[in-house]
Amino acid sequence: MKKYMSVLTISAMFATLPLAHAAAEPMSTLAGTWQLTAADTLYRDGHRVHGFGDNPQGRMMVDSQGRYAIEIYRVETTNFVSGNKATGTPTELRDAMLRNSVHYGQVVLDPVHHKIVFDVERAVYPNWEGKRQVRDYTLTGDRLSYQVPASATGDGTIAISEWQRIHD
Template sequence: MKLKIAASLLALALSAGAAAAQPAKNLKEQIVGTWNFVVAEVAAPDGKKSFPFGETPKGVLIFTADGRFAQIHVAGDVPKIASNNRMTGTPEEYAGIMRRSLSVFGTYTVDEAKKTVTYNIVSSSFPNWEGEAQTRNIDKLTDDEFVNTNPNVGGGRGSASNFYRRVK
C-alpha cells in the first residue's frame, strides 16, 4: 500500500514538474484558434457607450498559425430581405444590413512587446478598409477570453473594444 502511495506521489510530482517546464506560449501562439464574437462596445470621446452590433451579436474571429485571419460581426437583429433574394433588396434593407454587419479578412502580425495585433486587410465588406493595416491593443488574452481594442475608430467616434470567447 505504501509503495502505491509513493508511486502515485512520484508520478504526480513528475507530471507537475513536466508541466512547469513547458515554456509559456507567446501571444501569437495564444491567439491562434477560433473565437466566438460576444459583443463590440464603442466608447465615444464624451464617455458615452454604444453597441454597434447590438448586445446579442453573432460572429466569429479566426486566427491561423500561418498568420491569416477572418472576422465576421453581425447584429443579432439584422433585417431579412423581404424578397428572399439577396440581389433584389430595397435600399432600406441594404442600408440596415450594411450598418449592422462587418466582415474582414487578411493577414495579421503580433507585436509581443507592445501587446498589439495588426490586421493587414486584404478585403472587407466596408471597402474603404481594403489594403489598410489596423492595429488593436490586446487588452486580455486567456485560454477562454480575448479582448482587443481599436483605440481610434474611424470618424473620431472613439475607441472600440471587441470581446470574444474561444470555441472549444
C-alpha cells in the first residue's frame, strides 16, 4: 500500500508544477531588465486609458532561472500629511495601495499557447500570494506585452502591460 501512495504522491506533485518544460520557453528569452512603457486599461466598449496615470514608471527583472520581480507605479501621488505611513488617513492609505502593482516569484513563457505564467510568491496585494496568473502575451524582439483577462480584473476590463528591454 505504501508503494501506491508514493506513486500517487509523486503524480500529485507533478500536477502542481509550472508548465511542462517541453512547452516552456528558455528563460534567457526574458532574462534581463525591462522598463515599463504602458500600463493601460481596456474597457468593454474598446476605449483604452492609462491605468496608472499618463506617465507610469516600472521595472521588471527576470534572471536566467525565471525568478522575477515587477514594480509598477503611478507617479502622480500625494505625500502623507503626518509624514508617517503608520498614521496615514484612509484616503492616503488607499491612494498608496492603488498607485502600485508589486510582486515577485517565478515566470514561465508558453510560446505554444502564447501565455506568460507568473507564480506569485509575494505581492503588495496579499490576495495574489501563492497564486498563478496566466496572461496572453506577445514578444517581439525587445518588446513584451501581456494582458490580464477580464475575468481576473473582476470589472470586465483588460489590464495591459507593455515593456521594453533595457540594454547596458
